[in-house]
Amino acid sequence: MGFNGLINVYKEKGYTSHDVVNILKGILKVKTGHTGTLDPQAQGVLPIVLGRSTKLADYIMAADKVYEANIHFGIRTDTQDLTGNILCDNRPAIVDMRDFTRVLEKFIGEISQIPPMYSAIKIGGEKLYNLARKGIEVERKARKVNIYSIDILEYEGESARIKVKCSKGTYIRTLCADIGEILGCGAAMGELLRTVSGDFCIEDSIKLDDVKALVLEDKIADYIIPPDETLKDYIKVYASDESRRYIKNGNKIEQKYVRCEKWEAGNKYRLYIGKERFIGLYTLEDTGFLKPEVILINLDEV
Numbered sequence: 001m002g003f004n005g006l007i008n009v010y011k012e013k014g015y016t017s018h019d020v021v022n023i024l025k026g027i028l029k030v031k032t033g034h035t036g037t038l039d040p041q042a043q044g045v046l047p048i049v050l051g052r053s054t055k056l057a058d059y060i061m062a063a064d065k066v067y068e069a070n071i072h073f074g075i076r077t078d079t080q081d082l083t084g085n086i087l088c089d090n091r092p093a094i095v096d097m098r099d100f101t102r103v104l105e106k107f108i109g110e111i112s113q114i115p116p117m118y119s120a121i122k123i124g125g126e127k128l129y130n131l132a133r134k135g136i137e138v139e140r141k142a143r144k145v146n147i148y149s150i151d152i153l154e155y156e157g158e159s160a161r162i163k164v165k166c167s168k169g170t171y172i173r174t175l176c177a178d179i180g181e182i183l184g185c186g187a188a189m190g191e192l193l194r195t196v197s198g199d200f201c202i203e204d205s206i207k208l209d210d211v212k213a214l215v216l217e218d219k220i221a222d223y224i225i226p227p228d229e230t231l232k233d234y235i236k237v238y239a240s241d242e243s244r245r246y247i248k249n250g251n252k253i254e255q256k257y258v259r260c261e262k263w264e265a266g267n268k269y270r271l272y273i274g275k276e277r278f279i280g281l282y283t284l285e286d287t288g289f290l291k292p293e294v295i296l297i298n299l300d301e302v
Contacts, residue, residue: 063198
């Protein structure tokens, strides 16, 4: 099929992010990758990169996210969510709405988080969750993340549902646990739903069963998002026909061969040639040359 682009998958409970990648690879018969893991019990938006667009995984991962999470007061677990072993259970713990609101305000802005032991981060070449399952706990360095907003969607005293807009790398489980620590009663995350990842929204996502059905109906191409549509933050520039031989050979291109209204050294640009033929991302160097960063087509076709 030769797909090259992205597909907005709704990951359901019970699947790991790698499960989704492997299933889609088997269905679509193309190189496949994900753009940021979701825990097996979490649901929601999981953008999947296909074909040459797997090179864009890091760009998609860097985008901001929006989550909805249930937070349960009065309980601490080793995984910071309700799937883990209970370390302390003081339920029912009733939290005053005003206290809860004041504590949430403390987490707005840049904060430090210590990644949980049950995470996919590697230390010494081994994933933390593998060490945690062996009963081994290692020191983790705190990481800076940004919390742009936290809204209360539901509130019941013993639990609440919150909506969090945050930067990449934010652990919502850890956020819930840290909120519980400041409240003094402990807390653990319940259900987690990712509703937004960059430009990808839950309303436009499709489940794995839908993907299978669309392939059988030969309609899946309608749901593959072209790679340049996910790079709209980068200025669009057009290369002249004289530049084709440089592009074809993967060489740098002189700035004079490319049409752009505003240049700035160090910036990346979406490069096109001919009638909207997208080539990839190029960086303008101080020397006045455009250096290829991510090529997203077969250069033999230029």
